[in-house]
Amino acid sequence: MNAVIALCHFCEAHGPCAIFCTQTLRDTKIEDLQLDQQQHSQKECSACNYTTTTGRNNIYSKDTESGATFLSTQTSVLPEVATLVKQAAVRSLSCEINTNKDKDGGFVFFGDSARGHVLSHTFRVCDLQTRGFYQLFSIIVLMKDKYFLLNIKPFLAEHLKKISSELQAAAQRTKEAEEVNYSARQRRLSGAQFLMPTPRSLVELTCEQNVFAQLHSHFAWILLAGSRFLTEHVTFGNLPWLPPQSSGRPPAQRLTYNSSTLPMIEKYEESIDDQEEFFSLRHIKQVVRKDDFANVCYCALTGVKIIVRGAPERTFNFMMCLKKLLPEPMHNLMRIDAQHQHSISSEYKIISVSNDIAVPVASSSVFRIDFLDEHLNGHDVSVKWQGELPRKLPDLMVKLQRAVEEKTFTELVLNKQTKVHIEEWKNKVKCLNHAKSTSVQTKLKKVLGVQPQDQPLINYWSTHLH
Amino acid sequence: MSYEDDDYPVDTFPKEYEYTAYDQDGLDVNALPSNSETKPRILLMGLRRSGKSSIQKVVFHKMSPNETLFLESTSKIVKDDINNSSFVQFQIWDFPGQIDFIEPTFDSDMIFGGCGALVFVIDAKDDYNEALTKFKNTVIKAYKVNPNIKFEVFIHKVDGISDDSKMESQRDIHQRTSDDLSEAGLNKIHLSFHLTSIYDHSIFEAFSKVVQKLISQLPTLENLLNIFIPNSGIEKAFLFDVVSKIYIATDSSPVDMQAYELCCDMIDMVIDLSSIYSSEETAFDSGSSSLIKLNNNTILYLREVNKFLALVCILREENFNRQGVIDYNFICFRDAISQVFELRMKSQKLAPLQEHNEQDDHDLEDNLVMAMGRTHLEDDNSMMSRTQKLT
Numbered sequence: 001m002n003a004v005i006a007l008c009h010f011c012e013a014h015g016p017c018a019i020f021c022t023q024t025l026r027d028t029k030i031e032d033l034q035l036d037q038q039q040h041s042q043k044e045c046s047a048c049n050y051t052t053t054t055g056r057n058n059i060y061s062k063d064t065e066s067g068a069t070f071l072s073t074q075t076s077v078l079p080e081v082a083t084l085v086k087q088a089a090v091r092s093l094s095c096e097i098n099t100n101k102d103k104d105g106g107f108v109f110f111g112d113s114a115r116g117h118v119l120s121h122t123f124r125v126c127d128l129q130t131r132g133f134y135q136l137f138s139i140i141v142l143m144k145d146k147y148f149l150l151n152i153k154p155f156l157a158e159h160l161k162k163i164s165s166e167l168q169a170a171a172q173r174t175k176e177a178e179e180v181n182y183s184a185r186q187r188r189l190s191g192a193q194f195l196m197p198t199p200r201s202l203v204e205l206t207c208e209q210n211v212f213a214q215l216h217s218h219f220a221w222i223l224l225a226g227s228r229f230l231t232e233h234v235t236f237g238n239l240p241w242l243p244p245q246s247s248g249r250p251p252a253q254r255l256t257y258n259s260s261t262l263p264m265i266e267k268y269e270e271s272i273d274d275q276e277e278f279f280s281l282r283h284i285k286q287v288v289r290k291d292d293f294a295n296v297c298y299c300a301l302t303g304v305k306i307i308v309r310g311a312p313e314r315t316f317n318f319m320m321c322l323k324k325l326l327p328e329p330m331h332n333l334m335r336i337d338a339q340h341q342h343s344i345s346s347e348y349k350i351i352s353v354s355n356d357i358a359v360p361v362a363s364s365s366v367f368r369i370d371f372l373d374e375h376l377n378g379h380d381v382s383v384k385w386q387g388e389l390p391r392k393l394p395d396l397m398v399k400l401q402r403a404v405e406e407k408t409f410t411e412l413v414l415n416k417q418t419k420v421h422i423e424e425w426k427n428k429v430k431c432l433n434h435a436k437s438t439s440v441q442t443k444l445k446k447v448l449g450v451q452p453q454d455q456p457l458i459n460y461w462s463t464h465l466h
Numbered sequence: 467m468s469y470e471d472d473d474y475p476v477d478t479f480p481k482e483y484e485y486t487a488y489d490q491d492g493l494d495v496n497a498l499p500s501n502s503e504t505k506p507r508i509l510l511m512g513l514r515r516s517g518k519s520s521i522q523k524v525v526f527h528k529m530s531p532n533e534t535l536f537l538e539s540t541s542k543i544v545k546d547d548i549n550n551s552s553f554v555q556f557q558i559w560d561f562p563g564q565i566d567f568i569e570p571t572f573d574s575d576m577i578f579g580g581c582g583a584l585v586f587v588i589d590a591k592d593d594y595n596e597a598l599t600k601f602k603n604t605v606i607k608a609y610k611v612n613p614n615i616k617f618e619v620f621i622h623k624v625d626g627i628s629d630d631s632k633m634e635s636q637r638d639i640h641q642r643t644s645d646d647l648s649e650a651g652l653n654k655i656h657l658s659f660h661l662t663s664i665y666d667h668s669i670f671e672a673f674s675k676v677v678q679k680l681i682s683q684l685p686t687l688e689n690l691l692n693i694f695i696p697n698s699g700i701e702k703a704f705l706f707d708v709v710s711k712i713y714i715a716t717d718s719s720p721v722d723m724q725a726y727e728l729c730c731d732m733i734d735m736v737i738d739l740s741s742i743y744s745s746e747e748t749a750f751d752s753g754s755s756s757l758i759k760l761n762n763n764t765i766l767y768l769r770e771v772n773k774f775l776a777l778v779c780i781l782r783e784e785n786f787n788r789q790g791v792i793d794y795n796f797i798c799f800r801d802a803i804s805q806v807f808e809l810r811m812k813s814q815k816l817a818p819l820q821e822h823n824e825q826d827d828h829d830l831e832d833n834l835v836m837a838m839g840r841t842h843l844e845d846d847n848s849m850m851s852r853t854q855k856l857t
């Protein structure tokens with residue numbers, strides 16, 4: 001995500017300006033920038049400058065995975081960008097204000113290709129010492145790519161709103177503390193000198209020494225998360241809230257993993273051979289209740305969306321077992337530890353998410369498995385699905401169930417057996433895909449022993465196996 | 467307390483970086499082009515905290531002066547449509563004091579183009595050097611774009627300042643601005659100065675003068691009043707815009723501040739009293755009239771002219787015994803006003819092809835002279851002498 005995020009402020013004394021600005025550096029080395037020489041604002045105004053507890057004029061953090069650096073400074077280190085930010089700051093605070101909503105923080109989109117496209121979020125922060133009892137702030141996200149910005153607006157809006165509410169809440173607490181002893185209104189009416197020589201900074205308003213460090217981490221996270229968002233959907237070619245492409249075929253690509261699950265995956269892949277023995281379909285059966293086991297298998301085999309929610313450490317093994325229910329070419333339909341709500345609405349069929357991501361309610365087309373923190377009826381997993389199993393189950397499923405029940409099978413044997421059944425059906429479906437006409441298909445089905453109850457499975461698999 | 471920020475860094479705004487006619491009220495502008503074009507615009511400019519928003523709120527939105535202590539600093543241009551009456555129709559633009567709108571990067575044609583008057587507010591309680599510099603630059607720029615702008619300087623917040631130092635500041639500011647402008651080769655620009663405060667009536671008085679200059683029918687209205695007054699034995703009459711309490715015309719005798727305040731208070735009283743017994747909307751209607759006798763033999767007499775306008779007259783008690791003549795004359799006067807109003811509507815429809823038709827107005831005045839009855843001609847001289855004393 002090529003963006004700059006900046007906090008801007010309308011100063012009662014000096015007017016609008018950007019006070020804190022975070023951007024991603026990829027090729028530029030932070031050592032090459034002459035940060036110390038960057039002029040601090042000429043104005044000696046605490047509200048128009050930002051301060052850190054360390055006294056340095058920049059904050060930066062590195063993402064080891066991608067090598068990107070997120071750098072926060074007062075004005076952008078790149079002069080061209082600094083000009084754009086400066087303009088956008090004035091526009092966001094003094095021109096493009098959403099008059100309906102400027103009290104509770106509206107979102108406005110403006111800009112053009114020359115001056116950049118901007119999403120601006122204005123909000124008010126209490127300050128008893130200012131004339132209107134609040135200061136006006138805005139957070140702007142400046143980008144060159146208009147459509148990208150518009151497309152991730154829901155994501156940005158959600159998180160910018162969180163940041164602004166956090167600041168507002170902190171300032172509200174400060175205000176209440178200040179008002180314990182006197183009413184600011186009364187005092188002002190009584191004619192006491194109420195204005196301080198200089199407006200107060202955000203640090204004073206929120207009583208939070210590290211407020212700018214916090215802002216840095218928020219902004220950097222948005223930049224990082226936003227770039228994940230991009231890679232994710234560039235590969236899929238279609239945006240998750242748009243209807244899926246008609247072909248419905250995700251590109252051949254390996255499963256994408258996230259940093260929190262990556263170590264587990266690495267460990268798993270290293271020890272793949274001996275691990276194989278311990279995690280069979282029986283693990284699924286242990287986690288969910290007995291009759292739910294059939295439901296999970298059926299949904300996984302016929303392409304009903306399964307959402308597994310819980311701490312990644314707990315859901316990981318479960319996901320690895322579900323994976324065994326799909327032939328290898330279809331493993332890209334799984335998403336382990338998805339970081340975004342948007343992944344859920346996309347084409348993934350089996351998704352695990354952590355607890356802080358909102359998920360849709362269970363329905364006949366959404367199967368939910370929640371790993372709960374407390375034990376509920378002696379179970380720490382809740383399973384919800386509105387659908388019903390058909391009276392006659394697909395042949396593959398019957399075979400798998402029988403294998404799981406078979407007491408004499410060890411884990412290793414069961415895993416091998418599962419794989420054999422899956423491969424068998426994969427080949428059957430591939431074979432059917434080759435049939436050109438329906439009459440040929442009917443004949444083939446007879447030969448392969450495919451019956452009507454297998455049809456949902458074939459429908460699902462045939463679109464993904466080529 | 468003063469903030470030094472001469473080099474405020476708003477330097478590279480492209481032209482289109484501003485407020486277009488479209489952005490404020492798109493529909494209106496498109497639907498009624500002639501109307502919104504003819505509606506004059508008043509700009510309120512000046513340094514931050516000089517009191518621009520306070521003036522706008524107190525005069526046009528009935529805010530009490532104390533409430534202005536809680537006004538927020540303005541962060542964008544606030545546009546306010548004033549549509550009180552047939553005559554008082556304009557738009558007020560309240561500017562944020564922190565932003566320098568005369569920077570080449572803002573579209574000055576847009577800002578000063580359709581502008582009738584520029585009110586520059588200077589805080590008399592503060593050091594005004596910075597304000598004068600900004601004023602000079604603003605005038606130079608505005609005059610270049612639109613030489614028809616009327617420049618009005620409000621030396622503001624003069625409450626609690628002694629008369630001597632008020633006069634001294636006015637003299638000083640007058641002197642320095644004239645020097646500045648003649649230095650820039652612009653000595654023909656006329657500046658008007660007003661000493662104002664929101665804590666008394668001076669702000670209404672000053673704004674009345676500003677608005678009057680934008681009413682093209684002003685000479686006609688004044689003439690009508692000039693005819694009405696002597697014929698009715700009245701000393702002084704104000705034609706008020708009831709809602710804002712600014713007077714849109716008065717006769718040509720000099721205005722006495724106290725007389726104006728009395729009339730303002732009378733309007734307040736009438737509205738307050740009648741809204742106790744009726745709803746807010748019907749507090750002022752065609753039946754509204756009021757008579758107050760003061761203990762110095764003076765009478766205040768208020769009559770409704772139309773929905774938005776009231777005529778308030780000051781006269782001596784003995785001249786009021788022929789109230790019938792006064793009332794008759796008033797009806798003639800009111801008819802004349804409504805004719806002026808009709809003419810205006812007509813010319814607005816024909817506009818912009820046809821300028822305001824002066825001939826029609828003169829005919830109107832002649833008719834009025836012929837229609838009016840006369841009272842107490844012998845009092846004319848004494849009245850004149852009294853008004854002179856007041857000034």
Ligand SMILES: Nc1nc2c(ncn2[C@@H]2O[C@H](COP(=O)(O)OP(=O)(O)OP(=O)(O)O)[C@@H](O)[C@H]2O)c(=O)[nH]1
Nearest residue numbers: 514515516517518519520534539540563623663664
């Ligand atoms: N004493 C006194 N104070 C006034 C007067 N007019 C305004 N003020 C005070 O001046 C302060 C600033 O007034 P505003 O109207 O908000 O100033 P402004 O020019 O709109 O300021 P910006 O919006 O920042 O450009 C307020 O606290 C008012 O109460 C006045 O006539 N006398």
Ligand SMILES: [Mg+2]
Nearest residue numbers: 518519539540
């Ligand atoms: Mg203001």
